[in-house]
Amino acid sequence: MEISSSPFLSQEDCSHFYSLFQDMEENFNVNANPKKRQRKDDDVSDKEETTKTALRDILTSIILLDEQENQEREQERWVMETQQDKSLFEANHEQKIQATTEYYSQLQNHYADVDNLDTVRTKRARRSTSASTAAAAVAAGNAGSNSPPQQHHRRLWVKDRSKDWWDQHNHPDFPDEEFRRAFRMSKATFSMICDELESVVTKKNTMLRDAIPVRQRVAVCVWRLATGEPLRLVSKRFGLGISTCHKLVLEVCTAIRNVLMPKYVQWPDENRMRVIxxxxKSVSGIPNVGGSMYTTHVPIIAPKVNVAAYFNKRHTERNQKSSYSITVQGVVDPKGVFTDVCIGWPGSMPDDEVLENSALSQRVQMGLLKDVWVVGNSGYPLTDWVLVPYAHQNLTWCQHAFNEKTLEVQKVAKDAFARLKRRWSCLQKxxxxxxxxxxxxxxxxCVLxxxxxxxNEEIDPELKFELFDDEMVAENGLRSASSIQARDQIAHDLLHHGQAGTRYS
Incomplete structure (x- = not known):
């Protein structure tokens, strides 16, 4: 609301005051004695000035009082209008709140009625289905043994999709070579996996739909892991819904972890460790080597929580593209079979910290690894059970030869991870x-x-993947004085026993 100030009185409005005072002065001058006026001219002039000054002061006071009264009147009027607007606004606000509350209540009642109606319809449909099934059973019983059996057609709550691709690959006459190229394994190995998982993966048929067979369930998971195809393409190949394919992949992976991992990924016993x-030793000449260790990174989408922990700085700087990953640490035997895996630590964590937080390190602290070396690269620390190459400059002949032998052991683990990512393309992106x-x-x-x-499943030569992980020297690479002496002794023995041959490239 705009507020205007009270205007001052103009000179024209006050002119009648001046004329009145002038007439009073003239009458006073006419009635005065001329002689006294002549004798007291100076006194009269002073009195006239005083009188005019007093009259001006009185006039100014009157004007100011009038202005103040007008301002107070305007302020009272503004306060009254403000209070009226406030009351009107509050009344409108209360009406809107009441109307919104009533609308929400009516909407809730409407939803409740709809839910009740759907429940009633579902119950009626179930009752009618049960009644139809019972009537069909009675009719089939009354028809007698000579009459042909009547087939009951179920109403399936599924979309009719084409399964030609899977039916073709699942056919007994389908060539084994093409099956291996598609699923990264032979038909015999695939059947073995299905038999191992059958008791866990099998689902029962219901009245409204048939359960997906075990072979198709396992095939969806294996195909998804082998090719890394989007779920929408997997859905078209197997004639299933996208959400169904996603659910099958997780269910089968869970079954593999719970059923097959304890059987196929386990630390060697004494007899097996002796063979390893x-x-x-026959490969490198280094005694008591029980495994080759390597850590790789698997790319992931930037998570919404704790994103900085999964940021892979080294990959980002090398590729000039933001990279997020999780780590997979594994120990393999001479054939490239995993004997221990540690999965899931953030990509920003260096290799030595991943090792410290792994179950393998806890197994060592419990005293379960005695007289066993696990060979790793310079990203791991030298400890009483981890053997790594020399990382300083100006190596001696003996130290250089030792590094060459450790590289041969390290290559076993690195090649195993390369085959892992070549066979299962989902790990590449x-x-x-x-x-x-x-x-x-x-x-x-890892289990597959x-x-x-x-x-001895061979990998298709057309599947190519170059494994590259940024190697960083551990900050505290020497953790034990006894391990330093043991490494020096091994290097000395290799050189003086004629097993430290070197190669140049």
Whole structure:
């Protein structure tokens, strides 16, 4: 509301005051004695000035009082109008709140009525279906044994999709070579996996739909891991819904982790460890080597929570593109079969910290690894059980020869991870799996890798992938004085026993 100030009185409005005072002065001058006027001219002039000054002061006071009264009147009027507007606004606000509350209440009642109606309809449909089934059973019983059986057609709550691609690959006459190229394993290995998982993966048929067969369930998961195709393409190949394919992948991966991982990924016993040590010694000449260790990174979509922990700085700087990943640490035997895996630590964590937080390190602290070396690269620290190459400059002949032998052992683990990512292409790019479900999928890939390696499944030569992980020297690379002496002794023995041959490229 705009407020205007009271205007001052103009000179024209006050002119009648001046004329009145002038007439009073003239009458006073006419009635005065001329002689006294002549004798007292000076006194009269002074009195006239005083009188005029007093009259001006009186006039100014009157004007100011009038102005103040007008301002107070305007302020009272503004306050009254403001209070009226406020009252009107509050009344309108209360009406709107009441109307909104009534509308919301009516909407809730409407939804409740709709839910009740749907419940009634569902119950009626179930009753009619049960009645139809019972009537069909009675009719079939009354027809007698000579009459042909009547088939009951179910109403399936599924969309009719084409399954020609899967039916073709699942046919017994389908060539084994093409099946291996598609699923990264032979038909015999695939059937073995299905038999192992059948008790866990099998679902029962219902009145309204038939359960998906075990072979198709396992095939959806294996195909998804092998090709890394989007779920919409997997859905078209197998004639299933997108959400159904996603659910099948997680269910089968969970079954592989719970059923097959304890059987196919396990730390060697004493007899098996003795064989592994002999095989590694024949390759490198280093005694008591029980495994080759390597850590790789699997790319992921930037998570919404704790994103900085998964930021891979080294990959980002190398590729000039923001990279987020999780780590997979594995120990393999001379054939490239995983004997221990540690999955799921953030990509910003260096290799030595991943090792410290792994179950393998806890197994060592419990005293379960005695007289066993696990060979790793310079990203790991030198400890009483981890053997790494020399990382300083100006190596001696003996130290250089030792590094060459450790590289031969390290190559076993690196080649195993390369085959892992070549065989299961889902590990080469960011997947649609959630971060909390990704370790389960990666664990399933490691288990399937071991099964294929144990059964000598060959990889298609057309599948090519170059494994590259940024190697960083551990900040505290020397953790034990006794391990330093042990490494020096091994290097000395290799050189003086004629087993430290070197190569130049």
């Amino acid at each position: 040590k002999d095989e590694f 960011r997947t649609e799996v959630k971060l909390q479900e990704l370790p389960m999928v990666l664990g399933a890939c 890798h071991n099964i294929c390696e144990m059964r």
